[in-house]
Amino acid sequence: MSVCPPWSAERAMSIVAEHARQRGALLPILHALQETFGCIDDAAIPLLAGALNLSRADVHGVVSFYHDFRRTRPGRHVVKMCRAEACQAMGADALLDHARRSLTVDAHGTTADGAFSLEPVFCLGNCALSPAVMIDGVLHGRVGPERFDALTADLRAQDQAEDAR
Incomplete structure (x- = not known):
């Protein structure tokens, strides 16, 4: 973070x-x-x-x-979700819908608590392990709803631990 x-x-x-x-x-x-x-x-x-x-x-x-340039400050964690064809074929649309519901944020938005920004992107170059997600610059492959929830829960826990210090 x-x-x-x-x-x-x-x-x-x-x-x-x-x-x-x-x-x-x-x-x-x-x-x-x-x-x-x-x-x-x-x-x-x-x-x-x-x-x-x-x-x-x-x-x-x-x-x-250029879509990578932001006009507003991002959340503490930036979640980039691949929207290219290989990831779409492996469920990226459903994963993005899940992420929006799970984080309660629209695509290209930041959660109300400032924890996460959700950014659909065209390609993360991890087609063989789709659907791919990049969180804070770390690439994750074969991400489904359960794994997405685990990744974001870990980040929330890390944030809470840092806040407690």
Whole structure:
């Protein structure tokens, strides 16, 4: 579980400075901002436009085009569920429905307690072990409803243990 710091224009500008001389700097900067802050804050759009001599529309267009860029902070745990053909053939649709009910959250949403963000994605590259789920960057294959519930229950228990400290 990682907690991202709040938005800081000063920190964002240092990230821009680290990457600004790269060819095609916008994407590396956006990735670095999201890695640092958990999302692309609204304040980043004009900041990047000014720093890279782009229009705000250009920056917004890139952020909105790529589904991996988040405009809101994610939950403490990010659950990515594969929606590609191999996983669909092995029950990914039913698993996503189960996950939505189990976590009480819609796809692309975050639970009310901020514990989980649920993100359907096109492919996790684990077709031979479908349906595949990635939780906090860890890939899991052959995930059914029971295994999904066990994985999320373990994370909730870890969160509670950390909170108790």
